[in-house]
Every structure is written in C-alpha cells, then in structure tokens.
Amino acid sequence: MTLFDFLDISGTIAFAISGALVAMRKRFDPFGVFIIAFVTAVGGGTLRDVLIGRNPVFWMANMEYIYAIMAGTILTIILRKRLRYLSKSLFLFDTIGLGLYTIVGTEIGIEYNFHPIICIALGTMSASFGGVIRDVLCNKIPLIFKKEVYATASIIGGIAFLVISNYTTNQNVTYVVTSLIVIAIRLIAVRFKLELPSFYTTKQ
Amino acid sequence: MTLFDFLDISGTIAFAISGALVAMRKRFDPFGVFIIAFVTAVGGGTLRDVLIGRNPVFWMANMEYIYAIMAGTILTIILRKRLRYLSKSLFLFDTIGLGLYTIVGTEIGIEYNFHPIICIALGTMSASFGGVIRDVLCNKIPLIFKKEVYATASIIGGIAFLVISNYTTNQNVTYVVTSLIVIAIRLIAVRFKLELPSFYTTKQ
Amino acid sequence: MTLFDFLDISGTIAFAISGALVAMRKRFDPFGVFIIAFVTAVGGGTLRDVLIGRNPVFWMANMEYIYAIMAGTILTIILRKRLRYLSKSLFLFDTIGLGLYTIVGTEIGIEYNFHPIICIALGTMSASFGGVIRDVLCNKIPLIFKKEVYATASIIGGIAFLVISNYTTNQNVTYVVTSLIVIAIRLIAVRFKLELPSFYTTKQ
Numbered sequence: 001m002t003l004f005d006f007l008d009i010s011g012t013i014a015f016a017i018s019g020a021l022v023a024m025r026k027r028f029d030p031f032g033v034f035i036i037a038f039v040t041a042v043g044g045g046t047l048r049d050v051l052i053g054r055n056p057v058f059w060m061a062n063m064e065y066i067y068a069i070m071a072g073t074i075l076t077i078i079l080r081k082r083l084r085y086l087s088k089s090l091f092l093f094d095t096i097g098l099g100l101y102t103i104v105g106t107e108i109g110i111e112y113n114f115h116p117i118i119c120i121a122l123g124t125m126s127a128s129f130g131g132v133i134r135d136v137l138c139n140k141i142p143l144i145f146k147k148e149v150y151a152t153a154s155i156i157g158g159i160a161f162l163v164i165s166n167y168t169t170n171q172n173v174t175y176v177v178t179s180l181i182v183i184a185i186r187l188i189a190v191r192f193k194l195e196l197p198s199f200y201t202t203k204q
Numbered sequence: 205m206t207l208f209d210f211l212d213i214s215g216t217i218a219f220a221i222s223g224a225l226v227a228m229r230k231r232f233d234p235f236g237v238f239i240i241a242f243v244t245a246v247g248g249g250t251l252r253d254v255l256i257g258r259n260p261v262f263w264m265a266n267m268e269y270i271y272a273i274m275a276g277t278i279l280t281i282i283l284r285k286r287l288r289y290l291s292k293s294l295f296l297f298d299t300i301g302l303g304l305y306t307i308v309g310t311e312i313g314i315e316y317n318f319h320p321i322i323c324i325a326l327g328t329m330s331a332s333f334g335g336v337i338r339d340v341l342c343n344k345i346p347l348i349f350k351k352e353v354y355a356t357a358s359i360i361g362g363i364a365f366l367v368i369s370n371y372t373t374n375q376n377v378t379y380v381v382t383s384l385i386v387i388a389i390r391l392i393a394v395r396f397k398l399e400l401p402s403f404y405t406t407k408q
Numbered sequence: 409m410t411l412f413d414f415l416d417i418s419g420t421i422a423f424a425i426s427g428a429l430v431a432m433r434k435r436f437d438p439f440g441v442f443i444i445a446f447v448t449a450v451g452g453g454t455l456r457d458v459l460i461g462r463n464p465v466f467w468m469a470n471m472e473y474i475y476a477i478m479a480g481t482i483l484t485i486i487l488r489k490r491l492r493y494l495s496k497s498l499f500l501f502d503t504i505g506l507g508l509y510t511i512v513g514t515e516i517g518i519e520y521n522f523h524p525i526i527c528i529a530l531g532t533m534s535a536s537f538g539g540v541i542r543d544v545l546c547n548k549i550p551l552i553f554k555k556e557v558y559a560t561a562s563i564i565g566g567i568a569f570l571v572i573s574n575y576t577t578n579q580n581v582t583y584v585v586t587s588l589i590v591i592a593i594r595l596i597a598v599r600f601k602l603e604l605p606s607f608y609t610t611k612q
Binding site: 023026027028029031032035036046050053055056057060063066136137138139 | 254255256257316318319321322336340343344345346348349350355356359
C-alpha cells in the first residue's frame, strides 16, 4: 500500500462518517444513512470520472472504497452517542478528506493532460462535490456555496499542487505539502471565522 | 418479444404512471409531468448506464421506452380523476416495477463481470434511484431514505437473483422467482407496516 | 470564428449571467455564484454529453466556455446594482441562450444519427436543463416544470430545425430561422402570459 492509497482510503472513511452523521440527524433509516455516507464519500470523484469518461467509475473496479464506507457507516451508527462529543475530531477528519481528495482529483487531471484550470476544477470537484450531492439529497442548500472557506482551500491546494510538481519529482513531498496547505487554510479560516464576502441584489 | 422485454416495458409504464401522479399533485404543467414521469421511469437505469460507461444510455437506442412513458403520462392525465380511487393498483404497479428493474440492473452487472456487491448495487440503483431523482426534482427528501422497506426489498431481490442463478440456467425461472421475492417483501412490509429502524443523534 | 461558434459563446455568457443573478439573490459567496453560473450555462450540455457518451464533456476540451462564464460572473458581480434595472435585457439574453442551445443540442443529435425524437430531446435538454440543475442546487422546484412556455419553445424549435434542414443545405439559414422561432415563441408567450395548463389530482 502506497502513501497515496492510504490517504485515499482515510479520506473516504472520513467523508463517509461526516455524511452518515448528517443523515442520522435527518432521521434517515440505515439504508438512507449508508447512501448519504456513500455519496458524500465518492460522489465528487464519481462526478469527476463521469465527466472525463473514466468508466466504470473508480469505486466499481476496486471494492476497498465500498468496504471503507460500510466500515465508516457502521462505526458512526455504533458510536453515535459519543460522536457528539467528538465534533472536533470529525471536523478534522473532514478537513483531511478535503486535502486528500484535492490531490487525487488534480493528479487525475494531470494524467489525462487537461488544461491546468481543468485539473484544479477536477481536484475541487473530487473534494467538495460529494458534500454538494449530500446536501441536495437532504433537501438543503449546499453548505459550501454559502459558508466557510471550503472549496476555496481546495482550489488553492490544486494550484499549489501544480506549482510544487514543477519543482520536485518526489511525489510524496508534493502530496504531503499540498495536503498540509489545504488543511492549514481551512483550519485558519474556521479558527478566525473567515468567510468569502457575498454580493446580493434585491430579492425578486 | 421475450418475457424479459415484456417485464421491462411493463415496469417502465408502471413507474411513469407513479411519477406522473406525483408531478400532477405538485401542479406541474404537462411538460413537467412528462419529465417527472420520464426520470422516475428511466432515471435509475440512466444513472446505472452512465456509471458503468454504457453509452448511449439505454432509452436513446430503443424508442420503446419513450413511447411507453408517453403512453403512461397521457393515460395518467386522462384518467386522473379515476386514479385517486386506484391507489392500490398504482401501489401494485410501482411494486412490480421495483421487482422488474431490480432484475434488469443486476443482470447487466453480471454481464459486465462486476463484483456481486456491485451487481446488487446496480439492481437497487436501477429500481429505486428514479424515485430519488423524482423527489429531488420535486424538492422533497427522497422517500426511500426515510420510510418503508423499498430499496431493502430490491437489495434482497438482487441477492436472491445471484443465488438462484447458481442453481438454474433457466432464466425465466430466475426472473419470475426474483420478482416474486421482491414483490412479496414489499407487500408484507407495507401490510404489516414494517420499517427499518432509524438512529439519530441530537440536532445541531 | 463561425456564426455557430459566436452564437454558442453568446448563449453561454447569457446563461452565466442569469445563473449568477439567481445565486446572488440567494446570498451565495463568490465561489457559489460562479458554480451556479457555471451549471446554468453548461449543465444542460454536460448532461447531454454524459448521456450520449461524448467524453470528456465539451467544456473540458475547449477553455473558451470557462473564460466566458468567468467573464459573465465577474460582470454580473460588478454591475449588480445596475442589472436590477436591466431585467428586460437579461430576459432577452436568457431567451437568446434558449434559442442557441436548442440548435447546438439538436445538431449534435443529428450528427450522432439519433432518432428525431432523441435529437429534439437533446436540444431541449441542452437549452433548459442547466436551469433545472441551477434550481435544484438553490433548493427550489425547477421553474420550467411549472411556469411559462420555456422548454416548449425549445421543443418546437427542435422540430423546426429538423424540418428546415430538409429544405435547405445552408446551415446559417437553419440556425437563424430556428433561433428566431424559439425566441419569438417565448417572447409572445411571456407578452401574452400564455402558460401550459396544469392538471392536478387531490393532494395525498
């Protein structure tokens, strides 16, 4: 197992737990909880694969993702009473997932020889669109369109990844530095309550 | 026309009627009613085809699906006053559709040599995700995440399909037994008001 | 740059502006505004490409679309106070986009040798499903399912496109006449408040 694989599976479990928690708060049944955990964990990467024509989508060819999501879901259901007190560790998991999936998506874009802007878009999509699909299925406005520096951290991480790749051929260095940048931006933004400004016109 | 084809088209009409009824209750115009009937009927199978890279999606290559959905939509609009009194027959149609689409999806998974878990997931997706897309487009929380044994019947049907396939090479037997299992589970669950338990944490 | 290319980019900018305005009314942050502008502009065409297996989707291979959407988004944010007074010109832009995207989608269907009904469906999808995805992401019931002659104008435009193509080999004539038909239907429908009737059953 390479560092890349390890990070990939850790990100999947982290996102699955965060999805399962949202679904349980909405009082979904276990099937619903699993599906929301599933789309939160692999929804962004699935959209990425479908848009670039990478068939079948990644989690169909490699059962590890499904096992990781099942483990995350069952763990969340069992530990549901303790997880309330653990919202900080969950926030951390979700942030780690954000960093890791950004790397996975950006790297796939490079592999397919896409324009750098598309590579960054694929990284951001992989990292943050699972949460968008989760919110749509839970009938909520996607959180990342309104609050917190979330996708922004992923965009900056994608840019960093492309820049760092130019200076080193050591992939592990690129992975670690990029994840740390994404995680640091998000932690700082939440700590100091930084938000992007919003511009709005009058309601029609 | 084989038994498989017949079941396939019957399931499509059944789901189209159930979608059209939901859209009419939301006061959609005829275009909206048709689109909701359409996504309810073929949305799950379309998602399945897109995820496994089966292009173009099934209803583009074979016009029978579109004709079946048009027929189901027009029928529902014409008979709208009587259908109120027919909710039991509609429930039956929807349940038949659930059984048939489970078979279609699972079989495609086997044909593509996917892992058994993926085959079952494809069957469940084909059978129940049209309803998820219908609910999202109608701005409702997807019914199957909260109530009733619906997707669960499909999952058990998929498992049964794989098991039965090992014991007989007569496809018609496999089709009929699997549909009957799915339909029986759903009828029993609704008759005795069985639901999956839900686990929830405090609201944040 | 051909007439076709020019119309294509103009339609993209028009739809991006209309999406950005909806997102700003929902108080999204700049990232959210860009994403909504993006899906409004290219969501329909992306769905079309994914369903027919045209990979990677069009805006990944040609950066002009992303630049056009960025320009439209920034323009909308800068001019947000004036655009209120410009709702008529925005309506016009959106209507032009509707006409142009209908043509693009129908033409791709013909190129892929699909059945005429599928070609019309691809045109309508390209032209109006960006707005459906926009509304789903903003947690609203898609406008086009309930109000105004919108998708209907696109369907009639698609039929016109197929008919006119039989009588002339001059593509520019086909493009211009089809756009004018779509635009005229929509303008007339809005001017005289024409709507499709809705049929509804009692609420359950």
